[in-house]
Amino acid sequence: MHFRDRFPIFQSKIYINTCSYGALSTDVRAAYESYLDDRDKYGAHWEYWVEMLEELRIRIATLLNAGPDEMALSSSLSEGVNALASALSFTAGRNKIVVTDFDFPSTAHIWYAQEKRGAKIVRASADEDDRTIPLENFEKVIDDSTLLVSIPYVCYRNGARQELEPIIKLAHRHGALVFVDCYQAVGAIPIDVKQLDVDFLAGGMLKYLLSTAGTGFLYVRESLHEKLQPFTSGWFSQRDIHAMDITKNDPSPTARRFESGTPNVANIYAAIAGLKLIEQVKVSNVQSDVRELIASIRNRAADNGFKLGIAQQAHSPMISLKSKDMYALVAKLAEEDIIVSCRDDNLRVSPHFYNNLDDIEHLFAALIKHRVLMA
Ligand SMILES: Cc1ncc(COP(=O)(O)O)c(C=O)c1O
DSSP: OOGGGGOGGGGTOEEOBTTTOOOOOHHHHHHHHHHHHHHHHHSOOHHHHHHHHHHHHHHHHHHHTOOGGGEEEESSHHHHHHHHHHHOOOBTTBOEEEEETTOOHHHHHHHHHGGGGTOEEEEEOOOTTSSOOOHHHHHHHOOTTEEEEEEESBOTTTOOBOOHHHHHHHHHHTTOEEEEEOTTTBTTBOOOHHHHTOSEEEEESSSTTOSOSSOEEEEEOGGGTTTOOOSOOOGGGBSOTTOOOTTOOOBOSSGGGGOOSOOOHHHHHHHHHHHHHHHHHOHHHHHHHHHHHHHHHHHHHHHTTOOBSSSSOOOOSOEEEEBSSHHHHHHHHHHTTEEOEEETTEEEEBOOTTOOHHHHHHHHHHHHHTGGGBO
């Protein structure tokens, strides 16, 4: 079966909206069905479910070139980052957290929430065109009082992709830790946490990893586990989840210390199925397929005089087109069974390996028809 045929939505829609939610595959549907079958068959199947949780941990770790013990699984990116934030100490000499103009609201909110605990939040600003956050803007705000720099790899509003290595090096030179939100990149751009030399990285599995809402992960560099003890806890965060010892909190020596309670079992089935698909296709192939589709969108936008959300950009799985009325445009396209989304006056087009040049052809035919809504 051709991969695209595994995504029934393409029978009725042109779906180019992975930045919002990956398309549902027959594999993920079957995974949910097998969860329900197992409930019928076994009622409770906890040992197997814990094994599956560990399988998921290994698969996501492998995708990121992390060790399984460096991964905490969660129900959302925010859940993992909240646990991480709780483990940080803000001292007089090192209490600054650098956030950016490209942050997704959740990460910004979580870091600002730490102000009550003594954190000082400073923002690195984007350039005038909202195209990138120049390194010099990080240089202006990162200093020896910086505890952590938080950067999104790809901006959810416009698809701007940040070059991470120079920022990570700069932060480390000042003794600061670095957190990367890779949600809009993971599954579409190869990510190697060791090569990046990043301290923390978080994402979720509902977009380019093709599974479902309610699944997140947090990578924590091994050498930091013992140093960082979260103020959050729960039985799945313990050294031994079977210990059932209610007289103390005994956090796992691994990144599992950033987990909390019973995992969402049905979503584990779905997340494994989504990851297996990505493993079969390979992220490097996704990247080259998506690059070709994005290039075609960029060329067609230029041919038709449509403005891009950001003029020049490094390869990113999302491209944005300026619109005069983004909600009306998304609605008009939906009437023609073309599904995209919008933010910040931008139409967001976010292909995956299941899209093809015909999809882009249809999109542009519709955009030309609704040209009055383009900026
Ligand atoms: C860059 C980015 N970070 C985080 C999130 C969401 O995180 P959470 O799983 O906490 O809802 C999104 C969702 O669209 C996102 O695009």
